[in-house]
Amino acid sequence: MTAVTALSRARVRKSSIRVLLTTVTWFVTLVFFFPVAWMVITAFKPESAAATNPPTIFTEYSLDNFAAVFGSGFGGYLINSFTASVVSTAIVVALAFPAAYALSIRPVKKPTDVLFFFISTKFLPLAAAVIPIYLVLQQLGLLDNVSALTILYIGMNLPLAVWMIRSFLMEVPREVIEAAQVDGANVRTEMIRVVLPIVAPGVAAAALICFIFAWNEYFLANILTSTLARTTPPALSGFQSGRGQFLAVLSAAATTAVLPVVIAGWVAQKRLVRGLAMGAIK
Amino acid sequence: MVTVDSPTRAVVTSRPSRPSRRTPPDDIPLSGRERKAVRTARLLLWPALAVLLLVTQVPFVVTLVLSFQEWNLLKPGERGFVGFDNYVAVLAQGEFVSSLFSTVLIVGASAALSLLLGLGLALLLDRKFRLQGLARTLLITPFLMMPAASALIWKWSMLDANNGMVNWFLSLLGAGPVSWNTDLPVLTVIIIVTWQYTPFMMLILLAGLQSQSPEVLEAASVDGAGPVRTFISMTLPHLRQYVELAVLLGVILMLQVFDPIAIVTRGTGGTKTLPYLLYERAFIGLDIGEAAAYGVLSVIVTIVVATIALRLLFKIFKAEGVVR
Numbered sequence: 001m002t003a004v005t006a007l008s009r010a011r012v013r014k015s016s017i018r019v020l021l022t023t024v025t026w027f028v029t030l031v032f033f034f035p036v037a038w039m040v041i042t043a044f045k046p047e048s049a050a051a052t053n054p055p056t057i058f059t060e061y062s063l064d065n066f067a068a069v070f071g072s073g074f075g076g077y078l079i080n081s082f083t084a085s086v087v088s089t090a091i092v093v094a095l096a097f098p099a100a101y102a103l104s105i106r107p108v109k110k111p112t113d114v115l116f117f118f119i120s121t122k123f124l125p126l127a128a129a130v131i132p133i134y135l136v137l138q139q140l141g142l143l144d145n146v147s148a149l150t151i152l153y154i155g156m157n158l159p160l161a162v163w164m165i166r167s168f169l170m171e172v173p174r175e176v177i178e179a180a181q182v183d184g185a186n187v188r189t190e191m192i193r194v195v196l197p198i199v200a201p202g203v204a205a206a207a208l209i210c211f212i213f214a215w216n217e218y219f220l221a222n223i224l225t226s227t228l229a230r231t232t233p234p235a236l237s238g239f240q241s242g243r244g245q246f247l248a249v250l251s252a253a254a255t256t257a258v259l260p261v262v263i264a265g266w267v268a269q270k271r272l273v274r275g276l277a278m279g280a281i282k
Numbered sequence: 283m284v285t286v287d288s289p290t291r292a293v294v295t296s297r298p299s300r301p302s303r304r305t306p307p308d309d310i311p312l313s314g315r316e317r318k319a320v321r322t323a324r325l326l327l328w329p330a331l332a333v334l335l336l337v338t339q340v341p342f343v344v345t346l347v348l349s350f351q352e353w354n355l356l357k358p359g360e361r362g363f364v365g366f367d368n369y370v371a372v373l374a375q376g377e378f379v380s381s382l383f384s385t386v387l388i389v390g391a392s393a394a395l396s397l398l399l400g401l402g403l404a405l406l407l408d409r410k411f412r413l414q415g416l417a418r419t420l421l422i423t424p425f426l427m428m429p430a431a432s433a434l435i436w437k438w439s440m441l442d443a444n445n446g447m448v449n450w451f452l453s454l455l456g457a458g459p460v461s462w463n464t465d466l467p468v469l470t471v472i473i474i475v476t477w478q479y480t481p482f483m484m485l486i487l488l489a490g491l492q493s494q495s496p497e498v499l500e501a502a503s504v505d506g507a508g509p510v511r512t513f514i515s516m517t518l519p520h521l522r523q524y525v526e527l528a529v530l531l532g533v534i535l536m537l538q539v540f541d542p543i544a545i546v547t548r549g550t551g552g553t554k555t556l557p558y559l560l561y562e563r564a565f566i567g568l569d570i571g572e573a574a575a576y577g578v579l580s581v582i583v584t585i586v587v588a589t590i591a592l593r594l595l596f597k598i599f600k601a602e603g604v605v606r
Contacts, residue, residue, distance in 0.1 A: 018409075018411075021406060021409065021411075022409075022411045022412075024406065025403075025406040025407065025411065025417060026417065028402075028403060028406070029417045029420050029421055030420075032420070032421055032423075032424060032477070032480070032481075033420040033421070033423060034447075035424075035432075035435055035436065035439065035440050035477070036423050036424070036427065036435075038435075038439055038440075038447060039431075039435045039439060042439060051438070051439075051442070051444075051445040052445060053444060053445045053449075053450055053453075054450055055445075055447060055450060095329050095330040095333060096330060098326035098327070098329070098330070099326060099327050099329070099330035099331070101326055102322075102323040102324070102326035102327040103327065114327065114331075118330075118334065121334055121338045121339070122534075124338065124342065124581055124584055124585075125537065125538055125556070125557060125577075125580050125581060125584050126538060126557075127538070127540070127556070127557040127560045127561065127577060127580060128341075128342060128345050128560070128577035128578065128580055128581045129338060129341035129342055129345065129577075130341075130561075130564070131341075131344075131345055131348060131564050131570060131573055131574055131577060132340075132341040132344035132345055132348065133341050134564075134565075135570070151337065152337060154333060154337065155333060155334060155336075155337025155338050156337075158330060158333060158334050159334065162330060187322050187326075212426065215428070216428040216429060216430075218428075218429060218430045218540065218541045218544075219538075219540045219541070219557070219561075222544070223561070223565060232428070233428055233429075233430035233431075233541075234430065236428075236430050236431055236434055237430065237434065237545060239434075240434070240438070247438050247439060247445075250434060250438065251435070251439065254428075254431035254434060254435060257428055257431055258426070258427050258428050258431050261426055261428065262423060262426045262427065265422065265423075265425075265426035266419050266422075266423075266426075269418070269419065269422055272422075272485070273485045273486065273488075273489050
């Protein structure tokens with residue numbers, strides 16, 4: 001009898017701890033997500049209700065700010081961002097897949113040395129390379145040029161892509177490739193017809209991460225572009241204004257800018273972990 | 283967990299590898315087929331290596347050359363070799379040392395805070411509860427946000443002295459308005475960077491937690507170990523390498539942090555980190571030689587950090603069988 005009540009009491013205590021922990025989890029989650037949620041809410045507010053103290057909740061929500069954002073030529077910046085991100089990602093994958101293939105399946109001398117060379121370039125500060133890049137582009141008349149930015153993004157994302165794709169290739173059973181070789185397949189067939197379909201989800205994850213980094217890149221874009229090739233991250237700053245209120249339109253522009261990557265990241269979140277840890281973690 | 287106990291890898295490594303699969307040793311003459319394989323591998327590798335050399339390594343070399351020149355874009359006539367003058371000037375001005383201190387403070391504090399918060403969140407998420415997936419999805423969002431957008435939203439929507447949401451919450455608690463941006467610039471940058479990187483730390487640590495074998499944890503609880511005991515003597519040691527990896531990658535990314543500083547504080551009040559200082563010298567001061575010297579010095583700082591980091595990384599990867 002007493003044993004039974006003690007047991008159920010313990011069970012009650014255990015379940016109340018569980019409820020408490022879940023409450024804490026949700027509280028912290030909402031605190032973390034709040035700036036994002038507030039940005040989206042503000043994007044639909046009229047300018048007069050956007051920056052007030054205390055904050056305004058009940059107001060007339062509309063799409064006017066988005067109309068203002070696109071009316072100011074934001075679409076062009078989005079297209080530049082999209083071009084630089086998509087083209088650089090496509091080329092990165094085209095270069096990284098064979099390289100990763102050589103480093104994992106084909107025999108290369110000292111594969112780890114090559115690998116660590118790749119990753120060490122990722123560690124060096126971009127700031128130290130930007131001055132000569134700026135001067136050269138200036139000489140060639142390629143400042144404010146989307147193609148120039150695209151090439152730099154290729155260099156920026158290549159190391160990460162090689163590491164990531166290699167980590168997926170390491171899991172391909174050797175028997176599959178050996179079977180292909182016995183059948184007399186050449187390297188290209190072996191690579192594209194046999195191995196690529198197996199690691200396609202991993203390659204897609206690597207591509208997504210490269211896309212995210214290129215889409216979000218601010219430092220190079222801010223220095224190397226001005227009007228024609230301006231991408232979204234530096235263009236966002238232009239929505240700050242010295243006179244009058246701007247928070248609602250700024251929020252609408254920011255919401256538009258982050259939307260593609262946030263949604264893509266949500267969809268692929270499980271694979272992102274591995275990419276971010278450069279394949280050290282599954 | 284990681285590659286070691288994956289079944290395919292186990293097969294690959296336990297089988298004595300055939301000569302054609304291994305890196306051929308230098309002293310043994312290769313057969314024609316093997317030589318061809320090596321050549322093909324090189325052919326596959328070269329395009330990527332060439333692009334990387336051209337885009338990242340060549341500019342560094344040029345930076346090094348420029349750092350020994352006097353070259354101010356405002357005075358185009360006076361260009362020439364000046365030896366170590368730029369370095370002497372840079373170190374004598376004292377801005378480098380204070381900038382180094384700012385960098386260490388901001389990166390150190392943000393890394394420590396985001397690690398602790400990330401660990402807490404990973405532990406909270408590593409339980410079964412309703413809508414667990416949704417909570418995780420919401421929590422990773424700050425890391426996916428464009429850093430420039432995050433910086434602007436924090437500056438104007440959250441931390442604005444008059445209309446910011448943070449000051450409004452503080453006023454509900456009876457605390458006076460804080461001019462975050464002007465009075466506490468370092469803390470402001472740390473808050474923003476921590477917010478951005480906590481999901482990153484959380485994701486890596488969560489992967490670590492979920493790779494613990496449930497049987498072992500169950501055995502511990504059958505043996506009468508409480509949750510605290512299990513956490514300290516089993517989970518923490520298991521998590522160590524994930525913590526190392528998270529800190530390492532986080533610090534490397536944070537060392538390059540530029541967006542919140544350029545957008546929110548413009549390097550005022552002790553937030554002038556090395557990347558921002560260099561940017562200011564080169565693109566506002568137009569002093570190419572001095573900026574290049576800052577560039578070389580920040581590369582040296584990064585190399586010191588990265589050498590330690592790489593050694594650690596190599597150890598982790600080796601332990602996990604990622605690199606053979």
